[in-house]
Amino acid sequence: MAQATIDPAPLSIASLRGDPRRQRKEGLIKALFLGSAAMSIVISALIVLSLAGEAYTFVSQVEIAQLWTDGWFPRRGIYDIKTILIGSLLVTFVAMAVAAPIGMGAAVYLSEYARPGVRKVIKPILEVLAGIPSVVLGFFALTFIAPEVIQRINDGATTFNLAAAGIGVGILTIPLVASIAEDAMRSVPMALREASYGMGARKVTTAVRVVIPAAVSGLVAALIVAISRAIGETMVVFIAAGATGGSLFTTDIFRPGQTMTAAMASQAAGTDQVRGAGLTFQSLFFVGMLLFLITLVLNLFADRFVRRVRQRY
Amino acid sequence: MAATAPLPVTAELVRDRLQGRRLDVTGTLFRLLLLLALALSVIVLGVLLYDVVTGGLSVFTDRAGDFLTGTLGSQPANSGLAQGLKGTFYIGVFVVVLAFPIGIGAAVYLEEYAPRSRFTRFIDVNIRNLAGVPSVVYGILGLAIFVKAAGSLTGGRSLIAAGVTLAILVLPIVIITSAEAIRAVPNGIREAGFGVGATRWEVVRSHVLPYAAPGILTGTVLSLARALGEAAPLILVGAVTGFLGGANSYNPATLDDRFTALPIVIATWAGRPGPEWEANTSAAIVILLVVVLVANTAAIVLRNRYEKKR
Numbered sequence: 001m002a003q004a005t006i007d008p009a010p011l012s013i014a015s016l017r018g019d020p021r022r023q024r025k026e027g028l029i030k031a032l033f034l035g036s037a038a039m040s041i042v043i044s045a046l047i048v049l050s051l052a053g054e055a056y057t058f059v060s061q062v063e064i065a066q067l068w069t070d071g072w073f074p075r076r077g078i079y080d081i082k083t084i085l086i087g088s089l090l091v092t093f094v095a096m097a098v099a100a101p102i103g104m105g106a107a108v109y110l111s112e113y114a115r116p117g118v119r120k121v122i123k124p125i126l127e128v129l130a131g132i133p134s135v136v137l138g139f140f141a142l143t144f145i146a147p148e149v150i151q152r153i154n155d156g157a158t159t160f161n162l163a164a165a166g167i168g169v170g171i172l173t174i175p176l177v178a179s180i181a182e183d184a185m186r187s188v189p190m191a192l193r194e195a196s197y198g199m200g201a202r203k204v205t206t207a208v209r210v211v212i213p214a215a216v217s218g219l220v221a222a223l224i225v226a227i228s229r230a231i232g233e234t235m236v237v238f239i240a241a242g243a244t245g246g247s248l249f250t251t252d253i254f255r256p257g258q259t260m261t262a263a264m265a266s267q268a269a270g271t272d273q274v275r276g277a278g279l280t281f282q283s284l285f286f287v288g289m290l291l292f293l294i295t296l297v298l299n300l301f302a303d304r305f306v307r308r309v310r311q312r313y
Numbered sequence: 314m315a316a317t318a319p320l321p322v323t324a325e326l327v328r329d330r331l332q333g334r335r336l337d338v339t340g341t342l343f344r345l346l347l348l349l350a351l352a353l354s355v356i357v358l359g360v361l362l363y364d365v366v367t368g369g370l371s372v373f374t375d376r377a378g379d380f381l382t383g384t385l386g387s388q389p390a391n392s393g394l395a396q397g398l399k400g401t402f403y404i405g406v407f408v409v410v411l412a413f414p415i416g417i418g419a420a421v422y423l424e425e426y427a428p429r430s431r432f433t434r435f436i437d438v439n440i441r442n443l444a445g446v447p448s449v450v451y452g453i454l455g456l457a458i459f460v461k462a463a464g465s466l467t468g469g470r471s472l473i474a475a476g477v478t479l480a481i482l483v484l485p486i487v488i489i490t491s492a493e494a495i496r497a498v499p500n501g502i503r504e505a506g507f508g509v510g511a512t513r514w515e516v517v518r519s520h521v522l523p524y525a526a527p528g529i530l531t532g533t534v535l536s537l538a539r540a541l542g543e544a545a546p547l548i549l550v551g552a553v554t555g556f557l558g559g560a561n562s563y564n565p566a567t568l569d570d571r572f573t574a575l576p577i578v579i580a581t582w583a584g585r586p587g588p589e590w591e592a593n594t595s596a597a598i599v600i601l602l603v604v605v606l607v608a609n610t611a612a613i614v615l616r617n618r619y620e621k622k623r
Contacts (some may be wrong), residue, residue, distance in 0.1 A: 029514045036418030040440045050457030054506050105350025124613050129358045131543025131609035135576045140361050141581045167523025204340040234545035239583045261449050268549045288453040299445035
């Protein structure tokens, strides 16, 4: 804006620094953004804090014998950890049996075989599948998967069963597996594929012997993230596995059972309040702590694997 | 393999090998298997939608208006979604008001301001771990902090507690997706801004954010959809699963009242026996899916369009 006729003011360091008001505003805004980012740490701290307090009360007051008996009946003071732990593992196992092959297969196809036009149609469909709320899958597991799939495989299966819930959870995690695995395979450099083709390898050989081994960390990460998600999935199991009050210890996936997550939800939903005899309320936090730690470890592992892919290529 | 007798080399054989005329059995099988996997995931979606829509059809043809305006009841024929819709609406408001600005702010800090320090790395890892924490655990957070500790402010098991809890639940997703969108802004745009003497905030406000807006919008809409479909944390926070008297006016003064939400209504009805409840549940699911999937699809289409443009 300087006009040639006006005498220029002598230039100093201060005038180069700019308007102090502008500077102050800049500092304020930076502090605001830093505050938003720091919020995530506050949230983490609050999560740990809110879990740890009551969980500690539970551990210090519960009779240890009640943690390893038979069945999960918090309202009667029976807190058998293995019932809900095995329940979670069974559901996760079934879910992975569904999601791993389907998700991985879809990922390999999308990354190695699909023409761009096909990809452009299929990817959004998978994303829509990823957006379906878990209550919907829970209802689907109960009203469709259980009678139409599970009870056809096994006549003796009950209406509510762990297998149907597991398949429901599996469907939920398919898009997750597919998208992480596809990302990993697409980040494998084209040169590796070209080298393989140059040696006369077929498409299938290239995919199986070159691309998949090169992307294996990412594929492992996809599986771990999916397992973590499956262990933490609540509503599908809550609706379709049918153990609202409590559950006996079971290793039969065709019977009703309880997982860690569903145990928490059904305890909170059971009566009007999250309350009960003795340590019922505290047991909720104890299970939450357990769940938090398990998924945290899994997520840290997955993160490390993802990083390995990124570093290499 | 070494012991096989050498094949007689003929011109035809060489030509076949070079042109790959042999039927590639393994390759074709592998390809078919992969296609099957892909087809299965698409078919599942189709079956699910078909099942739910046909299941809920009778409710819409018989009593569409009444179903949307009615309140929770003990009889399937006079139960409606009004209270669930109200809860879901306000949860969405909380997410938009709380999670969006804080999340985008955090993303701007991480991408534009943060020094490459240990502290920044720590925040980064922390956010990614928060994104992996199961939603029930956020429910515990809501129960301990917003229902119990801050109960006098939130009204205990209220919409406020639920809204804040879900805003916190999706915050990491908002941050991660926004940060990704901001990272994709070409550096030349920032440098051009700095070159004419703009401060960092001025560059962010007038160049980085507008350029990243479609990506940020996509991420935020996806996270909003996630929050609207979430049920587990609400159960822990104390959403009403049985009967809820009145309380379906949208007056914000009722935010500290007891509440329910669409996914909670679905979870509750899904547990009730009989075909009428099943039809009701299907119909409620159709409503929830319309809300969630319309948001999702819009976000995905929007992103794909902008990706193509650049």
